[in-house]
Amino acid sequence: MKNLSNITDEEIESKLKYLKLLSKQYPNISKTCTEIVNLEAILHLPKGTEHFLTDIHGEHEPFVHVLKNGSGVIKRKIEEIFGNSLRESEKRSLATLVYYPEQKLEIVIKEEESMDDWYRINLYRLIQLCGHASSKYTRSKVRKLLPEDFRYVIEELLHEDINGTHKQEYYESIISTLIDIDRAKDFIITISKAIQRLVVDKLHILGDIYDRGPRPDIIVDKLMDYHSVDIQWGNHDILWMGAAAGEKTCIANALRISARYSNLDIVEDIYGINLLPLATFALNVYKDDPCEAFMPKESGEDVSTTEKSLIAKMHKAISIIQFKLEGKIINRRPEFCMDHRIMPTKINYEDGAITLKGKTYKLKDTNFPTIDPKDPCKLTDEENIVIDKIASSFRNSEKLQKHITFLFSKGSMYLACNSNILFHACIPLNEDGSFKSMKIKGIEYKGRRLLEKMEAIAREGYFYKKNTPEKTYGMDMMWYLWTGSVSPLFGKDDMTTFERYFVADKSTHKENKNPYFKLRDNEDMCDMIIKEFGLDPDESHIINGHMPVEEKKGESPIKSGGKLLVIDGGFSKAYQNKTGLAGYTLIYNSQSLQLVSHQPFTSAEAAIVEESDILSTTTVVEHKVNRRRVMDTDIGIEIKHQIDDLKLLLLAYRKGLIKED
Known part of the structure; x- marks a missing residue:
């Protein structure tokens, strides 16, 4: 902090315009001195928990x-x-x-x-x-x-x-x-x-307020009423954020997970999203299909056999829609480097088999009544109607929009706070421990800049005007953050959803973790990340x-x-x-x-x-x-700057450069 005897007239005069504005809040020497004493005292209090x-x-x-x-x-x-x-x-x-x-x-x-x-x-x-x-x-x-x-x-x-x-x-x-x-x-x-x-x-x-458990809405309501909170987005949060923006692939994923955990109540009863179009479509198309691989996991409440059967059919219907929609995003975003994940194009529909990484596997389920082998990623007219209606419900759910707006207002990809760097999953790394880069709109990003760029694009996906290239790209980026190999929120090379449903060989289910998770016991790697975010490795921690x-x-x-x-x-x-x-x-x-x-x-x-x-x-x-103490925290740094400004104002009063009120 500044010492009064070291402050020069030139320094005061260079900030005179700002000091005159500050004088509106502290209009005389007495009030300025009182605030300096108050702030100095606060600096010596213990930091909050x-x-x-x-x-x-x-x-x-x-x-x-x-x-x-x-x-x-x-x-x-x-x-x-x-x-x-x-x-x-x-x-x-x-x-x-x-x-x-x-x-x-x-x-x-x-x-x-x-x-x-x-x-x-x-x-x-x-x-x-x-x-x-x-x-x-x-x-x-x-x-x-x-x-x-x-x-x-x-x-x-x-x-x-x-x-x-x-x-x-x-x-x-x-x-x-x-x-x-x-x-x-x-x-x-x-x-x-x-x-x-x-x-x-x-x-x-x-991160990861959403999915699996019964009532994420109660958690968000509680956080909205909390006196001081920040959120670092998780991959499950960004999925719902993309869904609320109207991104159909995120919507399909969110519905699929809700069906998988027998948790569609959160969608229908809490957020008021009409799933009748999906239920009607699923019953019609998969009426004779047992959908065994899509039976929901047991929930805390009793679910009847009839209800389980309906959920399984809805589960399969939305999963097939999801795989088709993912193919469309991957095709229009070559920079995502995900061609190997366009699953409908890899199926031999006559043989009931799929070729993955050069090896062919028999499918457990070969009933694909809505897939045209000549154009596997094309949605049927009925599928288009279903997903359009559901997307409209997501966009118009008042409660969901309120919750997601809160996640954007209080959330971020990372936070550097009081000598700690907070993020949900990882900082993407290469095998040699260097930062993994991704090309976005022709420019390479990595480390801190990658997280900041992805966050900015995701915000455009939610807040930008409808039917603009910026909004479309932002929504696609939110889906990528859910499942992409360079996503700091996902941290794996692939999300093998299709394989888990359709391929018995469990070797195909493997999702390789980013090298970050192998290297996180390496102090040099931790120091590199801490320095990347502008913190001191001797004083700081990574928390995820x-x-x-x-x-x-x-x-x-x-x-x-x-x-x-x-x-x-x-x-x-x-x-x-x-x-x-x-x-x-x-x-x-x-x-x-x-x-x-x-x-x-x-x-x-x-x-x-x-x-x-x-x-x-x-x-x-x-x-x-x-x-x-408070002086050792980020708030303490802000308070020290406030004290310095008040000291300048005090001298400006004493030198007659600003008149007291």
């Missing part, structure tokens, strides 16, 4: 619970404050009250004989907990996080010593009045939610998800001596047999970087009624001897 989650895949209940309990932070704070002064059952009960205040209060009101005593005891406990959680923040920041209804009361209770003698009667009066006027219940709900906000200063979601960590086989999420952290531990139930866990959370507070591994979550109901919690294990990845 950051939480990192990834690959949630629609599993809304464990996600919401982890958010409510701060990945165990709230329970640890209860232990710090109350220690041996409360029984374990009382600590569990208090924690549950903070997580689920409305539901817990309903149970307590039915069971407790004297609610006044219960209110009094728990109000004091919650005020202590809230005070402890807010201690690292300024009053103004805490005020912003408090709901307006009880803001004044909570501030009064937080920032004074309730147990002190001078105002003891005053504070007891506040508590008693809240109980007497029947506002204790509302106050408890308000302060519990404030505690939830205070334990997480910043939430980072590293995408590839589930198979901890039960001994794999560690901590790579390259702690420089790279893979935090996909299996929030999605589909991966939990593979990982042996039910998700990771990374916590970055002022003193340490902690990796929290979670066991499966039973249900919100069990958490409320039985006062159960997710069993979590914390591993300290890195501990700082000297606590990191």
